[in-house]
Amino acid sequence: MSAGAIRGSRIGAGPMGEAERGEAAPRQTVVYFCAKDHRTALQFSIEADVPEQWDCPRCGLPASRDEQNRPEAPKIEPYKTHLAYVKERRSEEEASAILAEALETLRTKRKTGEVIF
Numbered sequence: 001m002s003a004g005a006i007r008g009s010r011i012g013a014g015p016m017g018e019a020e021r022g023e024a025a026p027r028q029t030v031v032y033f034c035a036k037d038h039r040t041a042l043q044f045s046i047e048a049d050v051p052e053q054w055d056c057p058r059c060g061l062p063a064s065r066d067e068q069n070r071p072e073a074p075k076i077e078p079y080k081t082h083l084a085y086v087k088e089r090r091s092e093e094e095a096s097a098i099l100a101e102a103l104e105t106l107r108t109k110r111k112t113g114e115v116i117f
Contacts, residue, residue: 025045025046026046027044027045028043028045028046028050029041030043030044030050030065031065032053033063033064033065033066033070034056034058034059034062034070034071035061035062035070035071035072035073036056036058036059036073038056038059040054040056040058040063042054050065053071061074
């Protein structure tokens with residue numbers, strides 16, 4: 001043994017056995033199934049209210065206890081750009097009119113020498 005080795009452990013540390021912790025609560029195993037065929041087995045106390053759905057720890061999709069009727073994966077809307085939102089609110093004719101008005105205003109300001117930011 002080297003001179004710097006520490007033997008033993010700190011005061012109060014000892015093996016943690018059933019005698020020190022008490023008896024474990026009775027448990028039940030519940031299996032959840034997600035849309036990607038992942039199977040998750042969780043343990044709950046016998047007295048606990050077991051949820052009907054649980055998020056799959058592997059893929060994050062919702063999982064149910066019924067293997068035959070698994071919940072559908074939620075539809076994820078793609079990210080919309082600012083232009084996509086504008087196109088939802090305005091027609092092509094409205095957009096052309098607004099653009100023409102803005103260009104006319106810009107040309108007028110350039111002719112008069114007004115500072116444009």
